[in-house]
Amino acid sequence: MPSLYQILGILSGAEINITPAELVPPLRRSLRNILPHAEILLRSGPDLNYSIDEIADDIRQFFSETPLATVTENLPRALYVMSIPSVEANEVLLHAILAHEAGHGIYDERRLADEILPKVEVPAEQIKELARAIASEQHGTGEQKNKTISFPLQEIAVRDLLTQVVTGTISSWVTELTCDVLGVMIFGPAYFFAFTHLFSTLAMLDEASQSHPPPRLRIRLMCSCLRPRFGLKEVDSRIDDLIGKWEVIGGEDVNQGQVAFKLALNSISPQILALVEHVGAAAIPDSLAYSSSQFVDDVNEILPLLKENVPAAEVPRNSCPDPEPPEMAHLLNVGWVLLLARFQEFRENLPTQIGADALASQKQLNKLLLKSFELAEIKRRWTEVANQLKG
Amino acid sequence: MTKPVKERLIITPLLAPDKQVSDAAASVDVRLGQKFQVPRRTKLSQLNHLDAEHERNLARYIDETFVRIGDWFVLHPRQFVLGETLEWVHLPHDLSAYVVGRSSWGRDGLIIATATGVHPGYSGILTLEISNIGEIPVYLWPGVTIAQLFIQQVGGSEVGDRDQSAFQGSTEPRSANAAEADRRIIKNIKDSPWPS
Numbered sequence: 001m002p003s004l005y006q007i008l009g010i011l012s013g014a015e016i017n018i019t020p021a022e023l024v025p026p027l028r029r030s031l032r033n034i035l036p037h038a039e040i041l042l043r044s045g046p047d048l049n050y051s052i053d054e055i056a057d058d059i060r061q062f063f064s065e066t067p068l069a070t071v072t073e074n075l076p077r078a079l080y081v082m083s084i085p086s087v088e089a090n091e092v093l094l095h096a097i098l099a100h101e102a103g104h105g106i107y108d109e110r111r112l113a114d115e116i117l118p119k120v121e122v123p124a125e126q127i128k129e130l131a132r133a134i135a136s137e138q139h140g141t142g143e144q145k146n147k148t149i150s151f152p153l154q155e156i157a158v159r160d161l162l163t164q165v166v167t168g169t170i171s172s173w174v175t176e177l178t179c180d181v182l183g184v185m186i187f188g189p190a191y192f193f194a195f196t197h198l199f200s201t202l203a204m205l206d207e208a209s210q211s212h213p214p215p216r217l218r219i220r221l222m223c224s225c226l227r228p229r230f231g232l233k234e235v236d237s238r239i240d241d242l243i244g245k246w247e248v249i250g251g252e253d254v255n256q257g258q259v260a261f262k263l264a265l266n267s268i269s270p271q272i273l274a275l276v277e278h279v280g281a282a283a284i285p286d287s288l289a290y291s292s293s294q295f296v297d298d299v300n301e302i303l304p305l306l307k308e309n310v311p312a313a314e315v316p317r318n319s320c321p322d323p324e325p326p327e328m329a330h331l332l333n334v335g336w337v338l339l340l341a342r343f344q345e346f347r348e349n350l351p352t353q354i355g356a357d358a359l360a361s362q363k364q365l366n367k368l369l370l371k372s373f374e375l376a377e378i379k380r381r382w383t384e385v386a387n388q389l390k391g
Numbered sequence: 392m393t394k395p396v397k398e399r400l401i402i403t404p405l406l407a408p409d410k411q412v413s414d415a416a417a418s419v420d421v422r423l424g425q426k427f428q429v430p431r432r433t434k435l436s437q438l439n440h441l442d443a444e445h446e447r448n449l450a451r452y453i454d455e456t457f458v459r460i461g462d463w464f465v466l467h468p469r470q471f472v473l474g475e476t477l478e479w480v481h482l483p484h485d486l487s488a489y490v491v492g493r494s495s496w497g498r499d500g501l502i503i504a505t506a507t508g509v510h511p512g513y514s515g516i517l518t519l520e521i522s523n524i525g526e527i528p529v530y531l532w533p534g535v536t537i538a539q540l541f542i543q544q545v546g547g548s549e550v551g552d553r554d555q556s557a558f559q560g561s562t563e564p565r566s567a568n569a570a571e572a573d574r575r576i577i578k579n580i581k582d583s584p585w586p587s
Contacts, residue, residue, distance in 0.1 A: 304395075307396075
């Protein structure tokens with residue numbers, strides 16, 4: 001019953017009517033390029049959060065001893081429910097965060113944890129000292145001493161608990177960091193811009209939880225991925241400057257007060273960050289990763305259309321005689337460049353009643369991108385089916 | 392040399408360019424898009440373009456529906472919906488266009504578009520006002536060619552001139568207030584004092 005409740009929970013609270021339908025087919029295509037056996041369900045919910053859950057296993061398990069077990073044979077190997085915050089449903093550029101969520105699927109399926117976690121040193125000595133100090137403090141003195149359990153046992157219990165918290169935190173943080181690298185590999189700078197836009201108000205930069213590392217650490221890692229991989233200056237000097245500013249912020253020390261998080265932070269050394277970057281980057285083949293040359297071409301070829309308020313449904317490419325429908329990653333990256341570096345030009349090209357208002361202009365950009373997703377996907381699918389029928 | 396985007400005629404995407412644009416025809420065939428606005432039965436008693444609440448009333452009166460290519464929408468006799476062209480149409484300053492329903496649909500009792508003029512400098516999808524005046528339901532399949540666009544040259548407007556209508560930049564079918572600009576004058580014209 002609990003798993004059925006979990007499955008039904010996908011629908012409960014979901015606001016299907018405001019989940020942008022245009023987003024689903026290109027997202028499904030992007031994900032299936034990387035995880036060929038996966039399917040997705042996209043929902044929007046009231047939480048200001050993006051998430052991903054795999055439910056095929058739960059469904060199989062639930063029906064395993066019932067007459068309906070055979071029905072589950074038709075399920076895809078993995079069925080991911082991706083959730084976007086309903087309040088941001090139409091903020092298309094923010095949905096580049098979904099690359100990180102897809103990263104969770106890749107992280108699990110490719111067992112990337114096995115390549116990283118054994119190399120992370122758990123600070124056993126520091127945990128031992130800390131446990132001793134805590135136990136000693138709790139043990140107290142005088143009369144109190146006789147009423148509590150004996151000292152060594154208490155110390156072991158505290159050490160065990162601390163070890164669990166610290167190792168659990170390290171494991172979750174490594175997962176999140178690797179998924180950030182995967183996000184950059186799949187959607188390029190667009191993922192980084194979406195991340196910094198959504199998560200990193202200055203007050204939160206050093207805030208961590210047991211499940212998520214401090215954003216400053218994540219920014220440091222992502223900047224280190226972006227700089228060598230993308231010709232940022234070639235695209236736009238303002239984009240290059242912006243990343244430069246984030247590099248400075250990410251490079252500063254993390255100001256972490258909580259002891260367990262401090263220990264986890266010490267374990268994630270620069271060497272471990274480099275390993276995370278390496279393993280994450282290697283998990284996405286070059287043919288599927290968003291590349292620097294694509295970024296430059298996209299800004300040269302797609303941006304002129306969007307800047308003139310025309311959706312990029314088919315784009316003449318230098319490399320191809322016929323215009324091609326751009327993919328999701330291409331549109332998201334151009335959208336971010338337009339918003340961050342060329343927004344004024346975009347506004348000037350809009351009808352006066354929209355262009356005069358910054359928020360209305362941003363809304364128009366989002367609508368234009370959604371339209372581009374919709375039309376590009378129709379074009380691609382139409383061509384695929386036409387070719388299949390010919391063949 | 393390629394013209395700047397602003398000066399280009401763009402109709403995108405053309406799913407089957409050879410069929411949609413032919414030398415023998417004076418028009419471009421356009422397809423039915425995936426979004427529909429369906430009037431709802433509500434307690435709203437009338438639509439009044441002079442009413443200050445008109446736009447709010449419109450929002451209460453309309454349901455938005457997304458029908459993916461491969462699915463269909465059934466239009467019942469005497470039912471009216473707003474649809475859209477699948478193609479985005481971008482006209483430069485020296486071209487205008489007319490949208491006309493394809494006769495094969497008209498013969499089934501379907502009226503496709505009534506407000507048919509598209510001004511120079513327009514950029515957006517075209518909203519189609521679709522009615523079934525026949526006797527039996529008609530299936531509307533997004534992706535079918537539903538109308539044709541006749542494009543003609545105009546003089547007098549300059550590069551950079553843009554259509555400033557409320558529909559400019561539309562990404563989905565849209566209604567609008569036809570009396571917005573004149574509402575105050577029309578409402579006061581009867582009771583305003585005559586000059587003495």
